[in-house]
Amino acid sequence: MGTYSQRPGRAERLVLPGVLTVEQAAETAAAIAAVQREDGAIPWFRGHHLDPWDHVEAAMALDVAGEHGxxxxxxxxxxxxxxxxxxxxxxxxxxxxxxxxxxxxETNFVAYPAVGVLHHYLSTGDDAFLDRMWPTVFAAVEFVLQLQQPGGQIGWKREAPEDGGADVTDALLTGSSSIYQALRCALAIAEHREEPQPDWELAVGRLGHAIRSHPERFLDKNRYSMDWYYPVLGGALTGAAAKERMEEHWDAFVVPGLGVRCVLPNPWVTGGESCELALALWVMGESDRAVEILQSIQHLRAEGGLYWTGYVFDDKAVWPEEQTTWTAGSLLLAAAALGGDEATTAVFGGERLPSGLDTACC
Structure with missing residues (x-):
């Protein structure tokens, strides 16, 4: 796979005042690359596990840094x-x-590679890559849709075989919102290949309607900031409805100058949630507030270019004492969106993604 090589032209597009300099952007990308294994796997950090969702988040960050290989x-x-x-x-x-x-x-883990595959294709224009990955994306989406419930929401997961392998039909709003984005990316791939997937279009429409109109179909996790902003970040909630949702809980979750709480009422801000909120704000067209959020978490930047996962502000202590590739990856993706990176704006902005079939009747 070779060693990481700095790409100044790409790093310049990640520069944000008070967030990243050219040198810092290159350093962060290099730090993610240094954790990647020779077989391509990207764990949270060396010695920790890999999960598919965070693996994809880090891979997308490598693409925005120009490390397409x-x-x-x-x-x-x-x-x-x-x-x-x-x-x-x-x-x-x-x-x-x-x-x-x-x-x-977990269904949101299985769905998210579709976002990364489309992002990589848009970053490189590599049709051969898309051809190779299409069977992977297709099979993943088919698995996820096996757990779609009559109300449109997506069941959380299929248990491990040793635990019986049963489907957990309870749905998570955060997970389903992430799946909504992923299914739209999968539909975009299918459209590019001229392979229509009408069942997927219907599934996307039903899922979007559930997220927008039926909160009772999801487990109550409203203490978590992700449940607050993910319907916006995933693209299901837009316009005035998105604005209203953001304003309703802003003061509860945002700690000025420090970042975004992970869960109420804990005095703990986290880098990943803060960067995702910044992305959601960018999706809404509120770039200034997005930059302010990213500026507020620079106290989490560690020597070497990675970022601490979180900070307990009552104790003035970093916790947990880990620097994760996905936290750094989410920051680079937020910076890329704010900098106008075409692939990143396409998969998160949503305007160029298929929206599925309207199922507002149910």
Whole structure:
């Protein structure tokens, strides 16, 4: 796979005042690359596990930094380790990808590679890559839609075989909102290949309607900031409805100068949630507030270019003491969107993604 090489032209597009300089952007991309294994796997950090969702987030960050070969290796890892039913396990041991440490199969984890595959294609224009990954994306989407419920929401996961392999039909709003984005990306891939998927279009419409209009169909996790902003970040909630949702809970979750709480009422801000909120604000057209959020978490930047996961502000302490590739990846993706990176704006902005069939009647 080779060593990381700095790409000044790409790093310049990630520059944000008070957030990233050219040198810092290159350093952060290099730090993510340094964690990547030779087989393409990207664990949270060396010695920790890999999960498919965060693996994709880090791979997309490599693409925005211009490290397309490394990103492709990450997607090749996914293709090589996909289960026969189209899924991936929830966690794999670092350095031993053939040994899953959590054999549950979470639907939002399985769906998210479609976002990364489309992002990589838009970053590179590599049709051969899209052809190779299409069977992987297709199988993953088919697995996810097996757990769609009559109300449109997506069941959380399929239990590990040793635990009976049953479907957990309870739905998470955050997970379903992420799946909504992923299904639209999968539809975009299908459209590019001229392979219509009407069942997927219907599924997207039903899921979007559930997210927008039926909160009772999801488990109550409103203490978590992700449940607050993910319907906006995933693209299901737009316009005035998105604005209203953001304003309603802004003061509860945003700690001025420090970032975004992970869960109420804990005095704990986290980098990943803060960067995702910044992305959601960008999606809404509120770039100034997005930059302010990213500026507020610079106290989490660690020596070497990665970011601490979180900070307990009552204790003035970093916690947990870990620097994760996905936190750094989410920051680079937010910076890329704000900088106008075409692939990143396409998969998160949503205006160019298929919206599925309108099912507002149910």
């Amino acid at each position: 490394r990103a492709e290796a990450a997607y090749r890892w996914l293709a090589d380790h996909q289960n026969s039913d189209g899924s991936w396990y929830a966690a794999y041991a670092d350095g031993d990808a053939d040994r899953p440490t959590d054999r549950g199969r």
